[in-house]
Amino acid sequence: MSSYVPAIVTVLFACLQTTAVNGLLLCHCDICPGNRCETDGMCFTTTSLMPNGVKMHSYRCLDKMLMNPPENPILCHSANPVNDTFVVWCCKDRDMCNKDLSPQLADRRLRGEKNSSQSMEPSTDVMMIVLYVVVALGLMTVAVVAAMWLRKRNKMSLPLHGCAEDSIDAPDHPILGGVSLRDMIEMTTSGSGSGLPLLVQRSIARQIQLVEIIGKGRFGEVWRGRWRGENVAVKIFSSREERSWFREAEIYQTVMLRHENILGFIAADNKDNGTWTQLWLVTDYHENGSLFDYLSRSTVEIAGMIRMALSIATGLAHLHMEIVGTQGQCKPAIAHRDLKSKNILVKLNGTCAIGDLGLAVRHDVATDTVDIPLNNRVGTKRYMAPEVLEEAININHFDSFKRADVYALGLIFWEIARRCNVGGIHDEYQLPFYDMVPSDPTIEEMRKVVCIDRQRPSIPNRWQSIEAVCLSLQVLHSMSKVMKECWYHNAAARLTALRIKKTLANLGASEDLKLRL
Template identity: 70%
Template sequence: MCGTFKTALLLSCFLYFCQNFNEILALKCKCDICNKTNFTCETDGYCFTSTYVKGGKVKYSYSCLDKVSFFPPEEPRWCHQKATSTEAKICCKESDFCNAEEKFRPLLSSLNIISSVTEKTSTEFTSLEIAAAIVIPTLIICIIIGAAYFFHTSHQRRGMHHHLKHVDDSLEAPDHPILNKGVSLKHMIEMTTSGSGSGLPLLVQRSIARQIQLVEIIGQGRFGEVWKGRWRGENVAVKIFSSREERSWFREAEIYQTVMLRHDNILGFIAADNKDNGTWTQLWLITDYHEHGSLFDFLGRNTLDSSGMIHMALSIATGLAHLHMDIMGTQGKPAIAHRDLKSKNILVKSNGTCAIGDLGLAVRHDVTTDTVDIPLNNRVGTKRYMAPEVLDETMNIDQFDSFKRADVYALGLIFWEIARRCNVGGIYDEYQLPFYDAVPPDPTIDEMRRVVCVDTQRPNIPNRWQSCEALHVMSKLMKECWYHNATARLTALRIKKTLSNFRASEELKM
């Protein structure tokens, strides 16, 4: 009875502490986008000030960084990025509105942004100190009661010590229960994410990454290389970023681990890890491997029948519709726009469907503040696939729908690439990139602007496509994707429904 009473008392103390801890430590921050809450936000993480130089002027942005947004989860890497000549960030949590104080304003000096932080005076009492005054006595009482209970039961635990295994300092976990031999990657992901699609635990990601053997290089891009790798007999794709591309690596890993993102038509994310041997650093992003490679590679080697064309186009539209969709709720998903959709960033699966990859430039929509989190990296999308409003810089970057419409324009060009390879009665076109006959292989922004915006050219649609019902549907869709007026373009969801209805009607005829 005594042991039971002590356990209950200890539990009561612990619950009291848990219930009041967040309330005591709720941090208030200055927030320049929170006009509905008097430009104030509350967080369980950090206040931050972001400073950047635009048009020769220093500009400031203030907000909250909640723990749910941390990557890695234990401490946000975002807060520890070095200041550059054009931007700096400072995170703080020692007092309410600490990000509004002058001492946290980065100063512009000789084109280098530095932070000037003064010492806190002895008369200041922060929320952390107030919390400590309340929490510490409560903890001491709980510890005294808990100590009696601990010594009473410690002899029972001693007999269990021989079952515990040591995990070394490298953070590898070969004996982690979900890494047991015989467990496939697919099963492991389903087992640990419970359908949330938010990614494997970081410890498991690192363990997987450090057990991968690189087999052969299968691609190269602006960021680095793509390798085929093996993990316990399974093929994986390993995207290796150079250390100069850390932002792109971090952003892509962050986007891939967005809750509820996992989908059959989005490239399956497995793990992210940084490998440092003291002289160089490699940043790894590990995803599902698809032997057919990119849609660009596949279309260069293969043709499709009309059914395969619709099947493939529908899968891409379905993936994009899922990306663009916001799912409400505690386990919800923000709407995401890709910003670099092209045939080289789409993978072809063994069943003829596709998965959209390369999310390093993606942006997310925050419904509560109606803002877009544009990534802080220097990359732009692929010029050949840029929508007219992107090329002539008339796009409203503060409105999330603008990014979705630019994705749909690129989708229309991809549909044109696929349709050219549709084999009807032995007739088909050779594979070409959009605007192959209007601009050089590596066009400039000015060259693309002249063709797309000034001359309002679009890829040529052969007359023979009108005699095949599937090609007629595809040509009608692509025209409605690449309207010059962005607001007139179809949504990804509408494209998905049109293709799905057409496929269903064709199956009824069979």
């Protein structure tokens, strides 16, 4: 590890340098017109190890609104100084400073040699760590003694009934010291900022106790954790998935992203115990689980279907919308690119929150570009829009990605509507195209069904009667019309998320339906 310390120190020092007083910082950018971009923040360079073994360098700007905290952004830190798959370095000491940066990946072959040599003789780094540990233990001992003395003194002055907040008999309060996670986020970000300060995030993450595993994915695992009596969800990435962790943390900390129908972000942190590195993403916990899980075991009433569908459309409309704040802040338009029932969480009140933003892209209005190199085929094959399956999506037009999201939204509405209980009649839960493709379809199988045969999930006959006398069936008929307008083969003909939101809001505003809501 010692061979990487000078480089890391140099980079962190560069991150702290100041730019010229006047004007913006000019950065080298490999996806921008003229290979340059201007920013009020920093320049950065990343080195990634691609699946084919090729090392790829990316050069970008990191705008000030994404620098959290401003003086030492979390996004400028690699999770592991000897990471062999992804490294990021930042600078702001001069224009085009990142053009000369070349972050180096660790040589995987040297890891075993490094570990064996470290076991034979202690390095300077190890000695420094030991010194820090000794000092920390000394300070902790002093703190414990002081705390015990204060506790003993307080006990003498307490009434005999009741229990102290920190006593062993104290209940597991959801709020400790009068401050909950929600209060902390509201106080720090005014409910619409880019996230908690880095030190607060790290403090929260390192106080979390993991309780049980609640899910697994391509990136790693999801756990239910506890922080001061509150449940939180902890998404744990392996060190080889640092790129995914970095990207999702970056998107979640976009200014003004916070919304009741977007999964609430709490903290991002990395934990290195010397043997391996864990990358944590801490979010709100929803005990109902994903929409996929919920629909697999439960049905919904008409009012519940509208509530779910409207909340998902509202969350997607917020993602897709560019918002200009009152203090010069601006939330860029964001496309999800992997919208599906497994990436949507169900709240206790029956509304939903969209999560898993690791594949999302943002729109830069100034240059009319997206902020990462694009892979035309990204997401879950079953939910891919026709133009994505055919690799015909216009990657130079950001609306193309929003329209692909709307296609997936129509499939999700179909999943919800199938589980709608009308007069005791409902269908069993199924994934879209369950009767047309295998459980794990290939791109070719999906392309044949969706693009060549132009098939879509089947609409039950009872949904399609426009003369239905039952209000519930009329609502299902209206829902089926919305679905069809979401999954048109011609992407330009699809509804926008905002139009869908308004249509569903009007549907839910029916006087008869209000009584059910």
